Amino acid sequence: MRSAALGFWWLLAAVEGQAPIGRHELLEYDVHMETEPMRRYSKVLDDFLPKREGRVLQAFQETYKEWKTVLEVILPSLWNGTEMLQNQQRLWQAFEAHPEARAELQGLSAALARQERHFTPQALAMVISMYPLLNIAPKATTDAGPSGPSACTSSLLLSGGVLHGRSLDYEPRDPMAETTVVIRHRLKDKVQYTCLQPLVYTTALQWFTCVRPKAFSLSVNARARGIHMESNTSFDEFLRRVGSGAYFLGEIAEKAMAATSYEEALALLVSLPVVSSNYFILAGTHGQGAIITRFGNSSAADVWSLKSSTSTSDGQPPWLRVQTNVDHWVPFGETYATHRRQHLVEMLTAEKRRAPASREDFMKAYFVSNAMKGSENRTSPEDTGAILRPTTIATVFLDPSEEEPNISRWFLWNATPKVLPPQSPNSVGLLV
Numbered sequence: 109m110r111s112a113a114l115g116f117w118w119l120l121a122a123v124e125g126q127a128p129i130g131r132h133e134l135l136e137y138d139v140h141m142e143t144e145p146m147r148r149y150s151k152v153l154d155d156f157l158p159k160r161e162g163r164v165l166q167a168f169q170e171t172y173k174e175w176k177t178v179l180e181v182i183l184p185s186l187w188n189g190t191e192m193l194q195n196q197q198r199l200w201q202a203f204e205a206h207p208e209a210r211a212e213l214q215g216l217s218a219a220l221a222r223q224e225r226h227f228t229p230q231a232l233a234m235v236i237s238m239y240p241l242l243n244i245a246p247k248a249t250t251d252a253g254p255s256g257p258s259a260c261t262s263s264l265l266l267s268g269g270v271l272h273g274r275s276l277d278y279e280p281r282d283p284m285a286e287t288t289v290v291i292r293h294r295l296k297d298k299v300q301y302t303c304l305q306p307l308v309y310t311t312a313l314q315w316f317t318c319v320r321p322k323a324f325s326l327s328v329n330a331r332a333r334g335i336h337m338e339s340n341t342s343f344d345e346f347l348r349r350v351g352s353g354a355y356f357l358g359e360i361a362e363k364a365m366a367a368t369s370y371e372e373a374l375a376l377l378v379s380l381p382v383v384s385s386n387y388f389i390l391a392g393t394h395g396q397g398a399i400i401t402r403f404g405n406s407s408a409a410d411v412w413s414l415k416s417s418t419s420t421s422d423g424q425p426p427w428l429r430v431q432t433n434v435d436h437w438v439p440f441g442e443t444y445a446t447h448r449r450q451h452l453v454e455m456l457t458a459e460k461r462r463a464p465a466s467r468e469d470f471m472k473a474y475f476v477s478n479a480m481k482g483s484e485n486r487t488s489p490e491d492t493g494a495i496l497r498p499t500t501i502a503t504v505f506l507d508p509s510e511e512e513p514n515i516s517r518w519f520l521w522n523a524t525p526k527v528l529p530p531q532s533p534n535s536v537g538l539l540v
């Protein structure tokens with residue numbers, strides 16, 4: 109058992125005690141970047157949508173239905189009134205400044221129509237823009253309902269090279285996991301970079317999780333606390349930003365992925381104008397790594413690099429950068445997402461604060477689904493410190509120094525991970 113094919117025998121041990129969660133099969137597709145955006149994903153979607161006895165198609169529908177409901181609840185003045193169609197149309201018009209994004213939405217709409225599921229490009233633009241729209245909602249979904257605990261954990265370990273961990277957490281979890289595949293992005297028939305992508309998104313609003321072998325890897329985390337984060341941005345102001353051609357999270361990430369070096373990618377992520385706030389987590393092949401915090405209100409980016417001595421609020425050593433959904437200068441306990449951050453930091457620095465944790469310990473920590481000691485009863489906000497959360501779609505390890513991404517280290521979960529009660533304090537190795 110210990111020499112299980114994937115070498116992840118400790119993971120098997122970990123899930124023994126709870127409802128078994130396993131891995132979805134990871135389907136891999138090629139996308140040719142030369143293809144015009146409207147048709148870029150046609151072949152992938154035509155193959156993928158009818159798969160698994162219709163469950164994939166159903167998962168697309170369920171996801172859009174749930175996102176629409178969330179928008180109606182969280183921004184009722186915009187989406188749950190007589191002006192809904194008008195607002196949808198205004199948003200679609202603002203997308204004119206994003207011709208590729210518009211064309212991709214039209215392509216997705218057409219692909220769904222070929223399966224006899226009808227979503228207009230305008231309706232898709234609205235629901236797929238849910239994340240930046242939530243960022244202008246008066247109520248932060250992370251502080252209070254009705255939406256659940258969307259979150260992500262990205263981190264960088266400098267130990268040998270840089271290992272980049274990524275927990276992709278979003279909702280609705282089960283259908284989104286059903287729609288997630290691996291995409292190899294090709295140019296002139298050569299693979300440029302490879303990503304894990306929920307295909308319910310189009311590129312512009314995608315939560316990028318990508319690696320460009322021998323160059324860098326990138327993941328994007330939400331910086332979403334409603335108006336608190338976006339300084340009371342109105343819908344009109346949001347439309348102005350979209351219409352100005354400022355970049356959506358996926359657009360800036362795509363620009364960065366087209367770069368050929370870490371430095372070039374970093375420069376783009378720091379400088380291109382953005383529509384909304386986000387965290388970009390970037391790892392290079394020569395010990396480089398940084399968390400880039402972007403502000404939707406056009407304040408300058410904050411760059412927090414590996415090895416920098418910037419004092420932090422949570423004891424992160426220079427060989428580690430953990431990013432959840434809270435600014436790194438906000439101390440533990442103050443708001444949402446600090447428990448998850450603190451738990452990961454403590455697990456990795458428990459016994460050897462000076463020496464970097466091992467790669468194995470780093471990966472193990474991503475499978476910890478127990479709450480942090482003392483936080484097990486937290487409900488509002490609900491972050492209990494568990495890393496593998498009820499909303500975790502995938503757990504991914506990216507190593508930009510590899511010739512080829514090792515996707516046996518990309519775990520796409522087939523069922524909702526369950527949060528367990530805390531373990532003993534020295535439970536870093538609880539999985540073994």
Ligand SMILES: *[C@@H]1O[C@H](CO)[C@@H](O)[C@H](O)[C@H]1NC(C)=O
Nearest residue numbers: 113114115116514515516517
């Ligand atoms: C890929 O990852 C698996 C799991 O960690 C490991 O067993 C395997 O050796 C890796 N393959 C390569 C080529 O590094």
Ligand SMILES: *[C@@H]1O[C@H](CO)[C@@H](O)[C@H](O)[C@H]1NC(C)=O
Nearest residue numbers: 177178180181182184188189
């Ligand atoms: C939308 O508005 C209608 C009528 O005011 C109300 O009955 C319904 O509950 C609202 N839906 C949501 C999701 O808030």
Ligand SMILES: *[C@@H]1O[C@H](CO)[C@@H](O)[C@H](O)[C@H]1NC(C)=O
Nearest residue numbers: 336337338339403405406407
């Ligand atoms: C932008 O928002 C941040 C909070 O995320 C705030 O500290 C900053 O002052 C704002 N900048 C501008 C130009 O409004």
Ligand SMILES: *[C@@H]1O[C@H](CO)[C@@H](O)[C@H](O)[C@H]1NC(C)=O
Nearest residue numbers: 246335336337338339340341
């Ligand atoms: C945003 O609006 C809220 C509620 O109206 C107010 O309490 C807060 O001070 C405002 N924040 C900013 C940055 O303007």
Ligand SMILES: *[C@@H]1O[C@H](CO)[C@@H](O)[C@H](O)[C@H]1NC(C)=O
Nearest residue numbers: 480481482483484485486530
């Ligand atoms: C959490 O709730 C359980 C059950 O009520 C209780 O036994 C436990 O002491 C609580 N833990 C904390 C840290 O409050």
